[in-house]
Amino acid sequence: MTLRFDVLIVGAGPAGLAAAQAAASHGARVGLLDAQARLGGQVWRHDVRHPAPGAARDAINALKQVTFLGQHQVIAAEPQRLLVETPQGAEHLSYATLILATGARELLLPFPGWTLPGVTGAGGLQALVKQAWPIAGKRVVVAGTGPLLLAAAATLRKHGAHLLGIVEQAPQSAVHAFARQLLHWPARAVQAVGLRARLAGVPYRFGSIVRHAYGEQQLGAIEIEDAHGKQRLDCDHLALGYGLLPNTELAQLLGCALDYGTPEQASAHPHVIVDRLLRTSVADVYAAGEACGIGGLAAARIEGAIAGHAAAGAEAAASALLPRRAKERRFASLLAKHFALDPRLHQLATPQTIICRCEDVTLSALDGFTDARAAKLATRCGMGACQGRICGSALAELGRFPRSGSRPPLFPARLSSLVQATPSLSDEISRSST
Ligand SMILES: Cc1cc2nc3c(=O)[nH]c(=O)nc-3n(C[C@H](O)[C@H](O)[C@H](O)COP(=O)(O)OP(=O)(O)OC[C@H]3O[C@@H](n4cnc5c(N)ncnc54)[C@H](O)[C@@H]3O)c2cc1C
Incomplete structure (x- = not known):
């Protein structure tokens, strides 16, 4: 029916x-x-x-x-x-x-160590803790860019996380200029002040980026770079978001x-x-x-x-x-x-860095490809559970090649679901899988 x-x-x-x-x-x-x-x-x-x-x-x-x-x-x-x-x-x-x-x-940008357990999207970790992921007492760094970092950090703190800091890639001047503009949106200004109050005592670093995540089976430490150099910080979770x-x-x-x-x-x-x-x-x-x-x-x-x-x-x-x-x-x-991405973020991945985490495809495996479909057919990049939503968007952001067009099924689906497609849809789905 x-x-x-x-x-x-x-x-x-x-x-x-x-x-x-x-x-x-x-x-x-x-x-x-x-x-x-x-x-x-x-x-x-x-x-x-x-x-x-x-x-x-x-x-x-x-x-x-x-x-x-x-x-x-x-x-x-x-x-x-x-x-x-x-x-x-x-x-x-x-x-x-x-x-x-x-x-x-969320936009996630690959860098050495980003696939270690313990490294997630900022909104992703926020979503997990809302579903009772145990975060109480865990040492968490929230990094990336934009106001979403504050919202995610506030949720994590409410659930008992020990926040070591918020690492914002935008420079201090840009964030302050943004804050001044908030006066034209009073409700936003009130919201921002409320969030900062809920995050009192949590260090907020500007112009800083996470370059590396370290650990054997699980995240153990990260390397942060700012204008003064590099610093290593031990932590249990890194929650990253480079915008939406x-x-x-x-x-x-x-x-x-x-x-x-x-x-x-x-x-x-x-x-x-x-x-x-x-x-x-x-x-x-x-x-x-x-x-x-x-x-x-x-x-x-x-x-x-x-x-x-x-x-x-x-x-x-x-x-x-x-x-x-x-x-x-x-x-x-x-x-x-005000939260435009620092070009340094495009240079973090090394040739050995995994780009497609569903299919374990490294950046160097994609050398020589100029379009997403050819890369996908030869390396399986983008063929996994996320259907290229993470790696394809990251590669587009890095300037490698644009995301490929959209084809059915939009998400991995059961065969029993696909057989319910109408004849014209079935044709399209079978064309997509070749
Ligand atoms: C992970 C994450 C966390 C965020 N946290 C905050 C926060 O704490 N505070 C804040 O101010 N803003 C947050 N935002 C930004 C926030 O999403 C937006 O400001 C606002 O929710 C946008 O509303 P929307 O209705 O456009 O989209 P969304 O709220 O994103 O809703 C879109 C819905 O569409 C559904 N959907 C998409 N495709 C399909 C499909 N094919 N089939 C069926 N359903 C589908 C999704 O499941 C989703 O529920 C977050 C964004 C993300 C991605």
Whole structure:
């Protein structure tokens, strides 16, 4: 049986929740699906020990007349129809209008030792501890760039981690200039002051990068470099995040146009192109939140509401929110400007450094390849569980080659799910695997 919705939303983070509420308020039959079991997305991910923030509870409680489909992962798509995998099997969902609220993931940059157990993404470790990963008393360094480091560090401390420091790659001048600009976004300024207060006593280093992680079976120490030289620091966990990347794979699969920046300011990490009402280049497909470019929680919520109203045909309600969107998007460009990556980070991996951790492919094994598909076929780089989301994005960031286009299935899927694909999808899937 194929479930059918007027408005189907992929992603139940802040953008998807706002979209669902807005679309349902006009009487549309709304479906909201997510690969995760619970509502909330990344920032409001369920925490087994601590209650959800008030804003998350309000957004979830506000959902009325919305069908939530948890543990539903979209693995393939064709016009007006998605193939989703669930723990029970696979099913088709059809829609009149689709909203992509697929969010973002962390950018991880390879360096010697980055695959040791104990080295994770900053948001990744945050997600693990929310699911009761034992962190109490563990010595943790949080490193990378941007405000997400503070948010992750605050969660880790709340769960009992012993924070040795936050290692920010951006120079002090850039971070201070960013902080001064926050005065134009009072709610953000209050949030930032609150986070710093929760992290009182934790050293915050600027212009510093982690060059090396050491350990036999497990992380034991890291090497940090700043303007004064190198320093070795013993630790149990290193939580790293070099910013966020929009999840555009499903949009690409549907044929939505992506923005790679201008020739002068090209980006290795595209986002979905949308018009003022968040319509993509494909008819009846909208996008909202981080998939349209990294903008943070407030932008995601406003964009979700705009897309939800517009998808339900309520253009006036959507248009009324446009000034708020413009303000939040200005904040996004502020982030990009002040936390631009230090070019030294592109030089950390050595020829022996593993780039594709799923398939154990080193950087030198990729020498001579100029496109991701050729490299994948010859070395298996990107063929593992993450399907190139980590190594492909890192290689694009390092300037090796862009990520390859999106092909079904979007995630590793069971054979029994793939056989449920329609004939046209089956053809595409079998073409992808050759
Ligand atoms: C690991 C991580 C941790 C973060 N922690 C914080 C934080 O502590 N504080 C903060 O202010 N910001 C944090 N952020 C940033 C935060 O994600 C955004 O500001 C905000 O949550 C974006 O909302 P969104 O709805 O656009 O996307 P998200 O919240 O990312 O939600 C997207 C949802 O789409 C689902 N999805 C994607 N593709 C599919 C598919 N094919 N099938 C089914 N479901 C799919 C995902 O499972 C996810 O739940 C974090 C980001 C990441 C990546």
